[in-house]
Amino acid sequence: MTYDHVAGRRFLAISGGVGGAKLALGLYHALPPEDLCIIANIGDDFEHLGLYICPDFDTLLYTLSGVANPVQGWGRRDETWTFMQVLRQIGDDAWFLLGDGDLALHVERTRRLHRGEGLSAIMADITRRMGVGCTLLPASDAPLRTFLDTSEGRLDFQTYFVRERCIPVATGIAFESIGAVQPHPEILAGLSDPALAGIILCPSNPFLSIDPILAVPGLRDALRQSPAPVIAVSPVIAGKAVKGPTAKLMAELGLEVSAASVARHYADFVDLFVLDETDAALRHDIDVPCVTAQTLMTTLEDRVALARHVCQLAQAMGRNG
Template sequence: MKVVALTGGVGGAKLVLGLQQILPAPDLTAIVNTADDFRHLGLHVSPDIDTLLYTLSGKANREQGWGREGESWAFMEALRELGGEDWFQMGDMDLALHVLRTMRLAQGDTLSAITAEFARRWGVDVALLPMSDDPVATWLHTEEGKLEFQRYFVERRCEPDVSRIEFQGAARALPGPGVIEAIGRADVILIAPSNPYLSIDPILAVPGIRQALIDGTGPVVSVSPIIGGQAVKGPTSKLMAGLGVPVNNESIAAHYAGLIDALLVDSGDDLLASLPSMRTPTLMRTTEDRARVAEAALTLARGVAGK
C-alpha cells in the first residue's frame, strides 16, 4: 500500500512517525509544508522539514516536540551578549542544518535535493518531499499589521488576531520533484492533524497539488486536529474563532470539502453527519499512540475505498 501524508511540523510528524512504524519505508511519502521557511540571521531555516527529519531519525526532543534532544545553547547565549535577535531559538547542533542548507542553496542545489541528502545521512528511508523548491511564504494580516509567519507564531506567540492569510509566491510555485507523481500512485492520501490554515493550505495553494489529490484514485482521509472543541496544539482554535469559524469537526470537514473522503475524529467526539468518519483516541502522546492513530486512519481509508 502506497501512502502519502500531507504534513506540517510537530503534529504531522507524530502521524508520519506512526505510519513509519506500520508501513515499509518505501511505501511512505511525506509532502511537507515549506511556507514556514524563512531567513534568520542570514540562514535559511526550514522548521517543518527539520521537525520531520529530527522525528523520523530519532533525534527529536520528545518533551518539547521540536529541536534536537541533548541540544546545547552556547550560540544563543553568545548572540544575546552581542545584542542579536534571540526570539527564534537555534541550538548549537540545530545550526548545522541551517548552515549547510544555506550554503548548498547558495551553490545552486535545490531544497528537495538537500532534504533528501540530510535524510539519507540520518538513515531516514521515508521520502520527505518539500511541497515546492520555489519560495512560498505565509503572511498573516493581523491587528498589528502584516506579519511573517514566524514573527506571528514564535515572536508574538500567536497573540494578534488574524483577519486574513496569504501565501506569497504560491501562485508562481511549482510542485516539488516527485510530489505530483507520489500523489498519483498513492493508494491512500492522509492529511495530518496539522493546522489546516497554516500548514496544509500552503501545500494546497501550490498549483497542481489540490487537483492531483482530486484526480487521484486513492481515498483522501484527514485526521482532525480538533478534540472536544479545542485544538490539540498551536493556534488552530484561536485562528478559527478569529475567522468566524466554529471550532468543531464539521468545520474541518467543510474546510476540506471536495477534497477529503473521510475524517478521523477523537473517540470523545461525535461522528459527522456530512462525511464518513470514524472515532479513535487521537491524542498522540506515546509511540504506541502514534501507531494506533496511523492504523486507524488507514482502516478508515480502506473502509471508504471498499464502499
Template sequence: MTPRITLLAGGVGGAKLAEGLSAICPPERLSIIGNVADDQEFHGLWVSPDIDTLTYSLADLIDRQQGWGLAGESHRVLAGLERLGCDTWMSLGDQDIATHIFRTQLRRQGVRPSAIAQSIAESLGIGTKLLLPTDDPLQTRVRTDQGWLAFQEYFVRERCRPEVREVHFEGATEACPTPEALEAIETADLLLIAPSNPVVSIAPILAVPGIRHAIEKSLAPRVAISPLIGGCTVKGPADRMLTAMGYRCSNTGVAASYAGLIDGLVIDSIDRTDRTALEAEGLQVMTTDTLMTCLEEKARLAEETLAFASACRRVEAET
C-alpha cells in the same frame, strides 16, 4: 502488500502521525509532503521549521518535551549572538544551526531544496521519502491587529497573541510543484492529511498550483485526521485560525476547510456526536482516540487510519 501511502503534514501533529506511519510501513511505501511556508532566514541561515520537525521526529532525535528542535541541545551560539546585539527570539540550538548551515551552503550552490531535504533525511538514517511541495519561495504571512507578520514572527516571537485577520501565502501563485510531490500524489493508493493546522500547515501545501488539482482528481481514498479534540487543539493556534478564516471551530469546520478534497474524516471519540453532521455532508467518519503521547499511540492511530482509509471508496473509483 502495503499500499502506497502519501501523507500531507506540517507541525507537531503532522510529525507524530508521520512517526506512527513510519513505524508500521515499509519506507519505500511511504511518502510525506511537508510544509515549507514557515521557512525563513535567520542570522543569514535558511531555517525550515516544519521540515526539520518532521526530519528530527522520524530520526528519533526530536526534543520530545518541546516538540521541536534536537534533544540534548546547547545554545552557546545563540548566547554569543545575543551578546553581539542580535535579536535571538527564534531559538536555534547549536546542533540545529549545523543543519541550517548545511542547508544554506547547498542552496547557495544552487542545489534544489528538495534534494537538500532528502539528503539531510538520509544522513540521519531516514528511508522514508520526505518531499517538498515546491522548491520555490513560499511564505505564510499573517495579517493581525498589529499588521502583517511572517508566520514565525506571529507564532514564536508574538506567541500567537495578536488577533488574526487574514492569512496569505506569499509566492504561491508563482510557485511550481515539485515532480516528486505530484508523483507521490498521483501514484498513491491512500492519501492522508495529518492532524495538522488546516490553515497554516496544510493550506500552504494545497496553495501550490497543481497540488490541489492532483488530489482532487486522484481516485485513491482521501482521509484527514482532525487536529481538534473537544473543539480545541492539543497545541498551536488552529482553533483560533479556523475561526479567523470563517470556519467553525469544530470538526465540521475542519471538514469544510477540506471540502472537495476528502472522502473520510477521523475524529476523536470525545467528539462522536459530530458524526451525524459530518455524514450528512457525505463524509465517512471514524471515531477513535486521536491524542498521541507515545510511539505506541502514534502507531495505533496510524494503523487504524490506514484500515479506515482502505475501507473508504471514492464514488469515481467504483463507477
C-alpha cells in the same frame, strides 16, 4: 484494528510540524519506509540571520530520525545553546531560538542552496544521512510563504508565531510565492501513481500548516483527481486544538472551533474524515463521510495504532487497498 500492509502499496502523507509529525512517526513505524512519502509544509520556511530555516520539514526529520526534543516539541534532544548565549551578547536578532546542533542543519542547507542545489535534493541527502528511510519532500522547491493579516498589520508567519507568540488578532491568511511555485514532480507523480493506496492529511493546523501545502498551484487539483482515497485526521478534539494556535485562530477567523469546521474546510477533496471518539456526536454536522477513532496521540503506541487504523481505512476504501 489490524492492518496488513501489501508491499508496494504506497501512502502519501501531508503534514505540518508538531501535531502532524506525531501521525507521520506512526506511519513511519507502521509502513515499510519505501512505501511512505511525507510532504512537508514550506509556508513556515524563512531566512533568518542569513540561514534558510524549514521548521516543519525539520520537525518531521528530527521526529523520524529519533533526535526530536520531546519536551519542547521542536528542535533536537540533547541540545546545547552556546550559540544563542553569544548571539545575545553580540547581536540584536535573538528572538528565534536556534540550538547548536539544529544550527548545523540550517548552515549546511543554506550552503548547498547557495551552491545552486534544489531544496528537495539537499534534504533527501540529509534525510538519508540521518538514517530516515522514507521519502520526505518539501511541498515545493520554490518558496511559498505564509503571512497573517492581523491587528498589528501583515506579519510573516515566524514573526506572528514566534516573535509575537500568536498574540495579534488574525483577520486573514495569505500565501505569497516567490517565483514560479509548483509541486515537486515526485509529489505529482506520487498522487497519480496507480500503486497509491491512500493520501493522509495529518492532524496539523488546517490553516497554517495544511493550507500552504494545498496553495502550491496544482496540488489541490492533483489531490482531487487522485484515484486514491484522501483521509484527514482532525487536529481539533472536543473543540480544542491539542497544541498550538489552531483554536484561537479559528475563533478569530469567525469559524466554529470544532472538528466539524475542519471537515467543512476540507470538504472539496477529502473522502473520509477521522473524528476523535469524544466528538462522535459531530458526525451529524458533517457532510463528508466520517468515522471516529482515538486520535489523541500521547505515546508512540498511540501514534502507530492510529497510523495503522488510517491505513486500514484506506485499504478498505480504495481500489488499491
